[in-house]
Amino acid sequence: MKFAFTDEQQMLRDTSQAFLANKSTSVAVRQACSSPERHDTALWQSICEEMYWQGILIPEHVDGLGLGWVEMAIVLEAAGERLLTSPLFAVAQSTAALVGCPASEMRDLLLSSMAAGKVMSLAMGNQSVGWDSVGVTASETSTTTVLSGEARFVPFGFAAAKLLVVARDASNALTLWVVDPQQDGVFVEPTPTMDQTRPMATVRFEQAAVTSDQLLASHADELVSDTLALSRILTVADQVGVAQASLDISVDYAKERSQFDRTIASFQAIKHKAADMMLKVESARSLLYYAACTVDAWLAGEVDRAALHEAAFMASACASDAAFFNAGSGIQMHGGVGITEEYDIQLYFKRARATESYLGRPSEMREAIAYQLLEGDVA
Amino acid sequence: MKFAFTDEQQMLRDTSQAFLANKSTSVAVRQACSSPERHDTALWQSICEEMYWQGILIPEHVDGLGLGWVEMAIVLEAAGERLLTSPLFAVAQSTAALVGCPASEMRDLLLSSMAAGKVMSLAMGNQSVGWDSVGVTASETSTTTVLSGEARFVPFGFAAAKLLVVARDASNALTLWVVDPQQDGVFVEPTPTMDQTRPMATVRFEQAAVTSDQLLASHADELVSDTLALSRILTVADQVGVAQASLDISVDYAKERSQFDRTIASFQAIKHKAADMMLKVESARSLLYYAACTVDAWLAGEVDRAALHEAAFMASACASDAAFFNAGSGIQMHGGVGITEEYDIQLYFKRARATESYLGRPSEMREAIAYQLLEGDVA
Amino acid sequence: MKLTFTAADEQFREEVADWLNDNLRDEFADIRYRGGPGDEHRFVDERKAWERRLADGRWTCIGWPETWGGRAASIEQQVIFHEEYARAGGPGRMGHIGDTLTGPTLLAFGSEQQKAKYLPPIRDGVAFWSQGYSEPGAGSDLAAIRTKAVQDETSGQWKITGQKVWTSLAHESDFVFVLARVDRDSSRHHGLGFFLVALDQPGVTIRPITQLTGTAEFNEVYFDDAVCDAEDIVGAPGDGWKVAMGLLGFERGVSTLGQQMLFQTELDEIIRIAKSNGASRDPDIRQRIAEAHIGLKTMRYNSMRMLSGGEDGSLSREAMIYKLYWSSWHRNLGKLAMDVLGPEAELIESGPYELNKLQSLFLFTRADTIYGGTNQIQRNLIAERALGMPKEPRGPGK
């Protein structure tokens, strides 16, 4: 029992923060968002080549680092702190899904291709009808299988070399496919969103033919459900970073800003808000690292799925609240300048809002916990 | 359109407050609660003889004052402010129910008897299974009608000369009866509660025979439902008083108490809490007087039942929140002494808690409003 | 205490509704429901034309005395006008500041000359005003203003130098009233003057401030020896604070009821969406919709109390909570809108910053709890003025 970073983890944290402080500056983030690629491709390259973050969750035998979820959380938290605009989340999510698939040549090929820096995105749900719905079907024709329907909010889908697609088959079971975004019947479009730092795409399938070697997993309901839980935990890491940075920049601003002959940081109204913000982010951080440890334990067979899902629900409820509260309170602490384009706090605010509802709102997470507690099942 | 007190209403407010400041002191309330009668019978007598508050809602032709609900709210608010321990609420509630009954000799007899100072209590629900349930049945035997079952949280039921009893008949419709607490098969017991300033009774009926002249209303479902709404509004008046007094005594204490070489009333943490308390009580007060005006308009046939119920739901949600928040925050503003028996804030806190759940919690009131808004019906 | 209107009032209501029905159409059809909070920068020319149409019908400045072209409308009538205006989808009023702030201020504190010069163009819907209070260093602490006004000893003309910020729609306005320091040795609320300044002059530079929405309703206004004639100072030099505070008092009037009608439109839209997309089945959403509904009613009856009482002009308790209440309510409404929309909330029409109405609502309402006195300042004021709690010690923390 040791709920503190190892020396290696501490070092990973320090180097991640230092790297991003240098590369993902306020100016750089704005440039990345408004560039045609919607991110800084050179930065992604240097992440892949110098930091190798894309390989954290990828097993060593397919050229990854084979590290654990605590390491992944450390890096994504640092990414959130600096509003990093990059396919890191998309790649981590795709890795999580692939690692859960039955072993296959295709799976390993995809993993090692990601380890080499290829972007992949998971096309999971159709969030216009709910965050855990699936809008793509896989139907058998006389000659082949075709995918039809739409997946929305596919992270960095427009930049993906391959798309992992969740589809419902004729027997109503979920299946997971890999498709090439260039192939016939696949249409990928960037989806402009309020938060520009985590760009999304809509992927539409019009009778897109797939072959059996593109099938990564059938009867994948548990896999998809678990991947959703894992995706929440990845998002939580981002939210903890956003919550922390919102606190930090707001306290810094409050220390600079004078009104009534005092820095506003000396007013109890400001101090107590900041204290509440710290309480929120530290709590979310505790649940993040608990959840990360739980994933590692689940992968090692030490705890069951219920523990994994509970950890994800709890961490998501807490971190979503923390990020939104801290970014919103941060705007208030900034006063008038908080709502100007010039200051960064509004960027954190938009990112906090986007992630808060991305895979279910806090009240939905709490209801899922209540269901576990009161009806005694995994939701 | 004039949403301010008339001169007469202002005078009623002033005299009520002055009377109670004198009679319902901190010491007097404590004595009343611990007396065998659970209230100060002499005070009740002087209320009935000097102030005539029991007659406010009773029509003039049966010896009442025939005033309106704004006047009733004014007096009950003052009562809440001073933690008045008296059957005033019970009498007002009984009056509200009786006024809604079809005209009958018995009804008028009961009203004029209340005008003369007799206490009556409404035995409405069985709150152990929900605040709007009815636990008494009226069943026909071969010879007579008998009441069976239990009504709980009957205000001042132990002191009532007559009990008004809601019972469900064989056709599943509600009926309203008057019974004598002394009659065979009726058992009244005081119910010790955490809040001792609004004492309650449990009334049990064991095959209590009733005759047709005791029947005040049949097919009384709407009458009972409306009486529930009216009871909520009476309770709201009490809550506004509790919320106001909790604010006042806490601000007074904060102005007296010094820490760190300052009165604690000069700290923003205290000031802002007090400001929030004021916002809550003023808002609840606005909805209270809106609701009181709405009752008057409803009685005059100017608005429909939906408006009455909406006003009651809204005011109850808001005032329950205000009273509990203010009394709870008041304890916090008092610091250590706030949780001692010696200070009054804890009495307000207990009264706030008791009234908060008495006829439905705020979340239940909000759900009822949501139902009206989203499903478009009166609940 | 009574909430119903008289027959005469109801007749007035009909008159207003009929006129709006007859006029808010044809060339003005497109601006119905436009130009509200978060949308203030849209349809500016059309809304200026609409002000002239209103003026033709005697519907500008209805609270002003008849001498100055108003209707000396009673509180009830003003309430009714605002309700019907909002109900009809009347666009955000370009003449709002002139009508409800400049006008009452000049009527209370202005010289006869100032009234004659400035009131008629406001009344006629041809002169538009903005306000110059806040400065970069004087936000919550308004008395810290540093903009200075120096009087030319011979001409009597004032030269104003400094910077104002958060000046709403300055680039679309003709005039600005400016609070500036006339006595360079003065501090805080002493030694200030209240100036009526034309914006179209060389000494004034207006720079838009881009908001988190990508739009720019607010401006920075730079004064560099901007000219203000001797007769265009309201009250005596040194009386500026008194005038400015009087003006702030006018902000909490019957227009709050018009504001609430706009809020009702927003809430109705959110309820409509919730019903259509199934969000109305979510218990959390249901609670919050009910809370929003109750809050709006609460504001209404808070306003009614505020308008019915306090004849002595002092700010009553219910008036003091008004800003804190509505700003918090509106901010919560913005969040509710997003949660009702669900994942759709993120989607914007095309490129960055083409926000839909509810997204603008969500983002802009973060400003509501800041401008015009932050929630923190409001709570200070309530505690100090309404509850008699002591001010904090001044001076730097350690």
Add this chain to the structure above:
Amino acid sequence: MKLTFTAADEQFREEVADWLNDNLRDEFADIRYRGGPGDEHRFVDERKAWERRLADGRWTCIGWPETWGGRAASIEQQVIFHEEYARAGGPGRMGHIGDTLTGPTLLAFGSEQQKAKYLPPIRDGVAFWSQGYSEPGAGSDLAAIRTKAVQDETSGQWKITGQKVWTSLAHESDFVFVLARVDRDSSRHHGLGFFLVALDQPGVTIRPITQLTGTAEFNEVYFDDAVCDAEDIVGAPGDGWKVAMGLLGFERGVSTLGQQMLFQTELDEIIRIAKSNGASRDPDIRQRIAEAHIGLKTMRYNSMRMLSGGEDGSLSREAMIYKLYWSSWHRNLGKLAMDVLGPEAELIESGPYELNKLQSLFLFTRADTIYGGTNQIQRNLIAERALGMPKEPRGPGK
């Protein structure tokens, strides 16, 4: 970072569980789950006897060094002990203050003589301690202490005069540690001494304070020339503040995990009731039960971080939020209990003040956010110490 225990630790867990199973029975069966918060005044004699039984098994003071009869238990072992103790329904510890506050304080700051005199009776479960910090005028502002200690020049004996308040279970204790002013010209945290004082002496009067529950766990303790021998001051005269602050640091240790196990018992009871009375179908209750569950887990992992890190002894961020977190959480739990009970919540067994466990929880948790530093003070501390925000200016408001 790893959350599982080693095999050796798991074996230790078994040992603890077995011992408790063997001993928490027969004459101690009745005190299982008793004497917790809000119930501290019950079964005092039985719980004192239980302390002696614990001592026989070497289960008192397990964190102390073996020299003083402890087990020098690792953090993991202490965590395990607290978990198993709570799981077994171990009663509220009468020896808590001696074990976790007096002991560590004397081990860190005490003389050898003091250790020899005071530690063994604590270790053996025969001496019970209470704390004398707060005074009527020194609550949140602890440094405003006015109780004074005067040293007799010849005997060296100290005479203590003043009043302490909120002294938990003083009437059931043998000793109290008292923070008192040794230098009458000193102010604030200077010139204080930290005294070990016997309660059974003529100079000490103990008066119970009746709480809102009708019970009296807390006391006022009056010192009127109460005697304290020269060798019973901890540290030098004038070092009292340093000692006292060190002691406060010990409050946030592994015992937090034991506290959480008690909280879990309370939450489990509430969940049980909600399931049985149908409250579990209420969406608002469901949200709050989930929130309580998440909050408890949050505290657990906050504690785990706190216990795993900060080897340098400085109070880490997660330690600083602990009091604020648990007190608010517990207060909310009390309210949740009432709402789950529904109307039943009001009913008490018989006459006034025979409260059931959940009612006591509800009422007593209002104290949680006050004693040991109010939530307001906690937020000040977090802002100043963790976030480096400035202290407020001192002096009276105006």
